[in-house]
Amino acid sequence: MNRRIVLALALATTALVSLPAIAQKSGGTLVQITQPEPPNLAPYISTSAPIGQVTAKVFDGLLEYGFDLKPKPSLAESFEVAPDGKAVTFKLRKDVKFHDGKPFTSEDVQFTIMEVLKKNHPRGIATFRDVTAVETPDAHTAIFRLAIPAPYILKALSSYESPMLPKHVYGQGDIKTHANANTPIGSGPFKFGEWRRGEFVRLDKNPSYWRAGLPYLDRIVVRFIADASTRTAVLEKGEAHVAGLGAVPYNDAKKLALRPNIEVSTKGTEMISPIVELLFNTKQAPFDNPKVRQAISYAVDRKFAIENVWFGFGKPAMGIISSNFQPSGLFAPGIDFTVADRIERANKLLDEAGFPRKADGTRFEFTHDITPYGEEWQRFGETVQQNLAQIGVKATLRYEDLPKWLKRTYTDYDFAITSNFLFNLADPVLGVHRGVHSDRIRPGTVFVNGSRWSSPETDALMDKAAVETNDATRGKLYAEFVQRVSEASPVAYVLEVQFPTVINKQFKNVIDTPLGIYGNFATVHRE
Amino acid sequence: MKKFWSRFLGNPRVYLGLIWLGLLLLVAISANVLAPTDPFAIVGKPMAPPGGEFWLGTDSLGRNVLAGLIHGSRATILIAVLATLFAVAFGTFIGAVAGYYGGLIDNVLMRFTEFFQTIPSFLFAIVLIAILSPSALNLVVAIATVSWPPIARVVRGEVLTVKSREFVQAAVVAGQGDAAILLKQVLPNTLSPLIVTGSLLIATAILVESALSFLGLGAPNLMSWGFMIGAGRSFMREAWWLVTVPGIAILLTVLAINLVGEGLNDALNPRLADL
Numbered sequence: 001m002n003r004r005i006v007l008a009l010a011l012a013t014t015a016l017v018s019l020p021a022i023a024q025k026s027g028g029t030l031v032q033i034t035q036p037e038p039p040n041l042a043p044y045i046s047t048s049a050p051i052g053q054v055t056a057k058v059f060d061g062l063l064e065y066g067f068d069l070k071p072k073p074s075l076a077e078s079f080e081v082a083p084d085g086k087a088v089t090f091k092l093r094k095d096v097k098f099h100d101g102k103p104f105t106s107e108d109v110q111f112t113i114m115e116v117l118k119k120n121h122p123r124g125i126a127t128f129r130d131v132t133a134v135e136t137p138d139a140h141t142a143i144f145r146l147a148i149p150a151p152y153i154l155k156a157l158s159s160y161e162s163p164m165l166p167k168h169v170y171g172q173g174d175i176k177t178h179a180n181a182n183t184p185i186g187s188g189p190f191k192f193g194e195w196r197r198g199e200f201v202r203l204d205k206n207p208s209y210w211r212a213g214l215p216y217l218d219r220i221v222v223r224f225i226a227d228a229s230t231r232t233a234v235l236e237k238g239e240a241h242v243a244g245l246g247a248v249p250y251n252d253a254k255k256l257a258l259r260p261n262i263e264v265s266t267k268g269t270e271m272i273s274p275i276v277e278l279l280f281n282t283k284q285a286p287f288d289n290p291k292v293r294q295a296i297s298y299a300v301d302r303k304f305a306i307e308n309v310w311f312g313f314g315k316p317a318m319g320i321i322s323s324n325f326q327p328s329g330l331f332a333p334g335i336d337f338t339v340a341d342r343i344e345r346a347n348k349l350l351d352e353a354g355f356p357r358k359a360d361g362t363r364f365e366f367t368h369d370i371t372p373y374g375e376e377w378q379r380f381g382e383t384v385q386q387n388l389a390q391i392g393v394k395a396t397l398r399y400e401d402l403p404k405w406l407k408r409t410y411t412d413y414d415f416a417i418t419s420n421f422l423f424n425l426a427d428p429v430l431g432v433h434r435g436v437h438s439d440r441i442r443p444g445t446v447f448v449n450g451s452r453w454s455s456p457e458t459d460a461l462m463d464k465a466a467v468e469t470n471d472a473t474r475g476k477l478y479a480e481f482v483q484r485v486s487e488a489s490p491v492a493y494v495l496e497v498q499f500p501t502v503i504n505k506q507f508k509n510v511i512d513t514p515l516g517i518y519g520n521f522a523t524v525h526r527e
Numbered sequence: 528m529k530k531f532w533s534r535f536l537g538n539p540r541v542y543l544g545l546i547w548l549g550l551l552l553l554v555a556i557s558a559n560v561l562a563p564t565d566p567f568a569i570v571g572k573p574m575a576p577p578g579g580e581f582w583l584g585t586d587s588l589g590r591n592v593l594a595g596l597i598h599g600s601r602a603t604i605l606i607a608v609l610a611t612l613f614a615v616a617f618g619t620f621i622g623a624v625a626g627y628y629g630g631l632i633d634n635v636l637m638r639f640t641e642f643f644q645t646i647p648s649f650l651f652a653i654v655l656i657a658i659l660s661p662s663a664l665n666l667v668v669a670i671a672t673v674s675w676p677p678i679a680r681v682v683r684g685e686v687l688t689v690k691s692r693e694f695v696q697a698a699v700v701a702g703q704g705d706a707a708i709l710l711k712q713v714l715p716n717t718l719s720p721l722i723v724t725g726s727l728l729i730a731t732a733i734l735v736e737s738a739l740s741f742l743g744l745g746a747p748n749l750m751s752w753g754f755m756i757g758a759g760r761s762f763m764r765e766a767w768w769l770v771t772v773p774g775i776a777i778l779l780t781v782l783a784i785n786l787v788g789e790g791l792n793d794a795l796n797p798r799l800a801d802l
Contacts, residue, residue, distance in 0.1 A: 228761075229763075249761055251587075251761060251762060251765075252761075255764075255765070304569075308573050308587060308588055308589070370747070374743075375743065375758075378747065378758075379588060379758070381747070383569070383588060385567065386567065386568060386569045386588075389565075389568075396748055399660070399661055399743075399747045400660045400661075401657055404660065
């Protein structure tokens with residue numbers, strides 16, 4: 001009996017398509033609002049947020065994912081992981097054609113992974129680091145060879161994260177300045193139609209899409225509207241139908257949810273899992289003391305921030321790993337910083353740490369840097385400032401532009417506490433490890449370990465979890481990891497943002513993947 | 528001089544302006560008495576409408592709008608007056624030197640002034656704040672930097688006319704040095720247009736400060752009227768008072784300064800006023 005892990009997904013494809021027994025009505029134009037306008041349509045070299053909202057509909061990935069983050073078939077009908085974890089064999093569909101009529105083959109997979117994503121994609125460089133080769137024994141089989149087991153790769157093969165490119169198009173010329181960077185050609189449910197700068201991108205139905213009968217929509221128009229209140233008004237009037245990921249201010253989303261024609265969904269961020277945090281400079285007094293860091297974490301009123309700054313679109317973070325990993329068994333809570341007596345605990349910790357209240361009631365002062373991502377971050381900074389005043393800690397706020405803030409936080413380490421916004425992404429290896437691993441303390445690299453805290457124990461736990469293929473075992477490793485991190489609290493994990501997606505109720509099935517608005521919209525239909 | 532005061536105070540619009548400005552000054556000076564708590568303190572339920580426990584309501588985080596207005600008057604006035612003083616000092620210096628010496632110096636200084644004048648002043652202020660990073664001091668610097676060129680122009684023009692008068696020539700003959708002539712003979716005679724331009728500049732400075740704060744480029748630890756409007760603009764539809772209250776305060780203050788400035792102008796240039 002060999003112990004090969006076989007995940008046959010073959011027949012699931014047809015099951016997926018035929019799930020709704022009644023035929024859906026075809027036709028209609030869906031207007032999506034994306035903010036800001038994407039700089040280009042080249043998701044293989046840039047992870048800029050608006051790009052994927054357009055291109056995930058044009059390209060396909062090898063796999064798609066359910067809300068439990070388990071893989072579903074897409075361009076790959078099935079895959080099989082070798083017993084030692086060092087090879088993954090993908091069986092590809094035979095009936096897939098790119099928008100220019102040429103067939104999709106294993107050559108395209110090899111080209112996309114090895115030549116494009118591994119070399120150019122900001123996250124792909126890390127994700128596919130251990131892929132040594134992609135072998136193509138025949139036109140419809142692709143074998144990933146790995147230096148060490150890298151199970152997280154199987155979470156990073158969606159049309160958003162790793163779009164499959166036609167080699168005969170993107171293989172010509174320099175990929176970084178490719179002629180098709182603004183006129184993408186993929187195999188997805190929608191073909192690129194037109195991009196009128198400053199106004200819209202039009203995507204047309206791909207009539208020869210490999211999923212029979214799909215897509216239902218004739219057209220997707222992605223509009224770019226610079227003014228926030230105009231975006232809200234357009235959605236309110238039904239002139240646009242879908243908007244998410246910051247296109248609608250949180251308080252407007254809350255208001256729009258009350259209208260009869262509009263639904264506001266908080267699903268669709270399960271593979272993004274953004275966490276609002278306070279990053280401590282652990283190499284500098286007073287935040288070199290874990291007791292002080294814990295005290296700050298206790299003092300932050302998470303519920304107030306969620307209600308009044310994020311207008312209800314969030315929930316308290318329970319540790320370094322997002323609760324979105326609960327279905328896959330990788331989530332575990334750390335210390336509960338939301339307990340009722342949190343202020344007393346914070347005061348006690350600060351007394352113990354040697355920061356008694358002075359005559360004027362304060363203990364110490366520091367400068368709190370604000371993430372320069374806009375208004376809600378300023379309000380969050382002001383909220384934290386008031387929270388900390390309660391425990392006698394005086395914060396002075398500083399607000400700089402993005403390049404300065406990034407340099408201060410990740411190059412010069414010239415900060416005491418800064419707010420921060422880090423995404424857990426599809427797997428802890430991709431989004432979580434970078435925040436606390438010792439090998440990610442890299443001056444000049446942004447969104448890595450800026451607190452500069454690490455410990456041999458947590459490093460070892462992460463290294464083990466990265467190559468472990470069994471989810472239950474990984475879950476146990478992560479449970480211990482989360483506990484250790486929350487005891488050291490190099491970062492105060494404040495809240496998990498649940499981005500609202502505003503959807504006109506005429507359209508159904510808009511958010512049907514954990515990537516939300518980064519989904520391909522093949523099954524969206526109008527009633 | 529007596530004539531000036533009677534002209535100035537005989538104007539009813541000046542009275543209105545002075546009353547508002549006096550009131551404002553009083554509020555700004557006694558801010559800590561009128562509203563003893565930190566204006567950033569979260570004191571109540573967010574978005575409480577005016578007329579309840581808090582006379583002017585609370586904002587999106589539950590901060591008292593009235594306390595913000597009171598402390599905001601202090602920040603707004605302080606920044607505007609300081610920026611204007613710096614602009615007037617620098618502008619006067621450049622203008623006086625250019626006008627008095629003429630020739631190459633005049634040419635160089637005026638081209639330098641034009642360089643600043645050709646950049647749209649508000650965009651320039653935004654760029655300066657982006658480079659310097661927002662703080663109270665940097666706001667003063669940015670506003671002063673974009674405001675001095677008109678002052679320099681006005682002073683230069685006045686100095687050019689005054690310079691050719693007999694009493695200046697007499698001072699030259701008497702052997703007075705350049706600095707003494709400029710300070711004692713020329714500049715005192717350029718004061719009236721300078722006072723008028725300077726007073727109106729305060730109004731512009733308030734507007735620039737408010738606009739910068741509105742864009743989120745204000746000093747993050749300073750409660751100002753512009754900050755209040757900027758923080759409240761997203762809630763215009765459900766909490767009208769967040770923008771309306773500080774908006775009216777800015778409107779009235781700028782109006783008052785303009786009334787007083789025009790009154791000064793009428794009183795100092797009686798011939799113009801009679802036209």
